[in-house]
């Protein structure tokens with residue numbers, strides 16, 4: 358403990374005044390504090406390296422605010438910006454709506470394939486084509502019902518000129534096998550600069566499906582990389598490997614509700630729900646195994662050990678960061694805006710059970726600062742995106758849309 362305090366003081370003494378900030382070294386503008394997590398951890402597992410959990414807290418120097426634009430949404434799940442600055446938002450029970458930055462909520466857009474909204478399923482992540490202004494294409498993830506069970510599926514459609522319906526909506530990919538359960542669907546989607554889609558899935562929660570996170574012949578517990586036609590993207594790591602699915606990009610994941618691309622490096626980052634005390638942030642490299650359920654810093658919610666209770670193993674990737682107790686990381690985005698310079702290139706993650714918006718400062722693949730924003734709102738933050746105006750927009754399970762910006 359004494360050593361920790363001394364290290365903390367040493368780190369704090371290196372902090373430069375805010376006025377010196379002229380580069381992207383934005384940690385200097387924020388005040389360092391003790392770690393934001395003060396609760397007892399669930400396990401006594403030791404981190405693999407210093408700074409893998411409970412790093413120094415930070416406090417934004419900028420006077421920011423989270424303004425509620427509307428409270429009229431019903432279990433919103435995914436949010437993205439349209440080119441004109443309006444927001445496209447999915448509601449878990451099956452609606453997709455356009456919401457203006459003034460908070461005006463549009464009618465449900467029709468023409469989407471049927472979703473199964475039971476449990477954690479429903480209409481999930483959403484993105485618009487980078488060429489939306491000319492092609493009006495939209496891509497989304499949902500839990501699709503079938504006689505064999507439910508499956509995480511990806512669909513695309515063209516938003517009609519009158520914005521009332523998705524024309525020609527078609528399912529382009531299914532992360533099979535289907536399973537008769539309604540938990541851990543993953544469900545985020547990104548469109549990479551190369552035009553391919555990155556999709557996150559979950560291992561469907563139950564002990565019977567859990568081992569599929571380690572199987573290269575299953576769509577469960579994976580990051581998937583496909584073309585806009587739903588085919589395996591060229592250059593994927595397991596292409597041509599016998600017994601492996603060519604659409605897989607990374608594996609060994611539990612339930613991935615967070616994907617984001619670093620705007621500077623272009624690298625893919627992911628956060629996932631772990632078991633009790635095992636939520637993770639990972640820097641994703643193609644073809645790598647992120648360990649679940651072989652290694653984890655969490656324990657079962659029953660209190661039992663997970664598997665052999667090991668946290669590190671040769672050939673399995675370590676998380677860049679983990680949370681014990683869990684924060685339940687949902688949607689996330691890197692901040693590339695100039696509006697709040699000290700936030701530049703920081704990662705913002707919606708925390709459900711933690712009921713705050715997480716801000717992480719990352720340097721050279723290590724988390725060096727953590728802050729909890731809007732904790733006084735007591736909202737389950739489900740997703741966050743950067744608007745065309747450079748502000749952050751976040752949605753909560755309670756139905757709110759926030760605009761987060763300097764005051």
Ligand SMILES: [Ca+2]
Nearest residue numbers: 637647648649
């Ligand atoms: Ca892991």
